[in-house]
Amino acid sequence: MGNKLFTPLQLGAYTLKNRIVMAPLTRMRATPGTLSPNDLNVEYYHQRASAGLIITEASQISPIGMGYPLTPGIYTNEQVAGWKKVTDAVHAEGGKIFIQLWHVGRVSHSSLHPAEGLPVAPSEVAAAGMTLTSTFEQVPFETPRAITLEEIKQTIADYRKAAENALAAGFDGVELHAANGYLLHEFMHETSNKRTDEYGGSVENKARITLEVLDILVDTLGSDKVGIRLSPFAYPYGEYDANSYPVYEYLVEKLNSYKLAYLHLIRYRQGEIEAVESKEEKLWKSYTGNIIAADGFTAEDAAEYVKSGKADAIAFGRNFIANPDLPKRMELEVELNVYDRDTFYGGAEKGYTDYPFLK
Numbered sequence: 001m002g003n004k005l006f007t008p009l010q011l012g013a014y015t016l017k018n019r020i021v022m023a024p025l026t027r028m029r030a031t032p033g034t035l036s037p038n039d040l041n042v043e044y045y046h047q048r049a050s051a052g053l054i055i056t057e058a059s060q061i062s063p064i065g066m067g068y069p070l071t072p073g074i075y076t077n078e079q080v081a082g083w084k085k086v087t088d089a090v091h092a093e094g095g096k097i098f099i100q101l102w103h104v105g106r107v108s109h110s111s112l113h114p115a116e117g118l119p120v121a122p123s124e125v126a127a128a129g130m131t132l133t134s135t136f137e138q139v140p141f142e143t144p145r146a147i148t149l150e151e152i153k154q155t156i157a158d159y160r161k162a163a164e165n166a167l168a169a170g171f172d173g174v175e176l177h178a179a180n181g182y183l184l185h186e187f188m189h190e191t192s193n194k195r196t197d198e199y200g201g202s203v204e205n206k207a208r209i210t211l212e213v214l215d216i217l218v219d220t221l222g223s224d225k226v227g228i229r230l231s232p233f234a235y236p237y238g239e240y241d242a243n244s245y246p247v248y249e250y251l252v253e254k255l256n257s258y259k260l261a262y263l264h265l266i267r268y269r270q271g272e273i274e275a276v277e278s279k280e281e282k283l284w285k286s287y288t289g290n291i292i293a294a295d296g297f298t299a300e301d302a303a304e305y306v307k308s309g310k311a312d313a314i315a316f317g318r319n320f321i322a323n324p325d326l327p328k329r330m331e332l333e334v335e336l337n338v339y340d341r342d343t344f345y346g347g348a349e350k351g352y353t354d355y356p357f358l359k
């Protein structure tokens with residue numbers, strides 16, 4: 001039996017050439033000032049076009065949705081023009097590319113959006129740990145401002161504009177970032193969501209904003225060009241509370257009716273929270289569409305996951321940073337370049353576009 005990783009996959013509107021997905025990877029190398037993709041970013045994505053699907057680095061939908069220095073946006077014409085060069089370069093190689101749409105919520109700092117002031121979040125609860133200012137200085141998180149109902153409406157409108165911009169920039173689709181402790185995820189956990197209005201309290205209320213945004217994206221692009229990313233077993237920058245788990249169950253159940261291109265799940269990582277493996281399996285099985293799985297996969301366990309039907313495709317993060325030709329290397333079973341953590345975030349070519357291809 002051949003390795004299914006290297007077989008095509010029908011994912012929503014598209015047939016992917018293989019099941020190796022480039023995971024969304026923040027690299028903080030957009031153009032200072034405009035936060036638009038530049039020629040170096042074009043080269044980086046072009047180098048990785050042999051992936052079955054590229055999911056771009058998370059890209060903010062609005063100035064206040066930004067949480068780290070030099071992450072790209074998808075809310076100005078200049079940003080759209082920059083992204084168009086990226087999508088053209090990937091398409092020229094027969095690749096497919098979705099943009100990950102991002103609002104960071106409280107995982108931010110006011111220096112990154114001086115006109116908007118403090119970051120917004122479901123409630124006035126600060127994220128845990130340290131963050132970076134616009135000048136890459138390490139500081140503790142600020143206590144965010146609770147987002148108003150009016151601002152929630154505006155945020156949903158910002159997602160619509162971002163989805164329209166994604167189409168104008170030539171993207172094949174969008175991935176809604178509802179994972180990893182950012183705005184939509186903050187609504188799912190009661191440690192960060194103390195609201196008493198229709199966006200807090202019950203399971204339905206904690207999932208409401210995510211589904212409202214999803215409705216807008218589906219309306220703008222069609223369900224077969226929209227994916228969503230969830231991380232049900234981890235809550236970075238915050239305190240994981242077990243009461244959030246039913247929110248994920250509810251969401252996954254709801255997602256079945258959306259017929260999205262895919263559900264992107266970050267799998268359970270040993271040691272993060274207790275005894276969830278059986279829950280993970282249940283959640284996984286309750287979804288009827290395509291699943292992309294991510295987190296710590298090797299070529300071997302990726303092949304196993306896909307073969308067993310646990311997932312339809314596998315996303316690789318760090319290995320795609322260091323191996324522009326990752327699918328080829330995996331197919332030939334050759335050694336991988338080793339990634340350099342020091343150059344993950346910020347900088348220029350080094351650790352970005354200078355990892356060698358196989359000779």
Ligand SMILES: Cc1cc2nc3c(=O)[nH]c(=O)nc-3n(C[C@H](O)[C@H](O)[C@H](O)COP(=O)(O)O)c2cc1C
Binds near residue numbers: 024026295316317
């Ligand atoms: C440098 C870096 C940047 C990342 N940026 C994002 C991001 O923008 N959006 C996101 O959903 N996940 C992000 N992640 C998580 C990755 O998508 C992926 O889930 C993680 O790296 C685990 O997969 P891996 O073991 O194959 O690297 C990032 C991870 C790394 C290492």
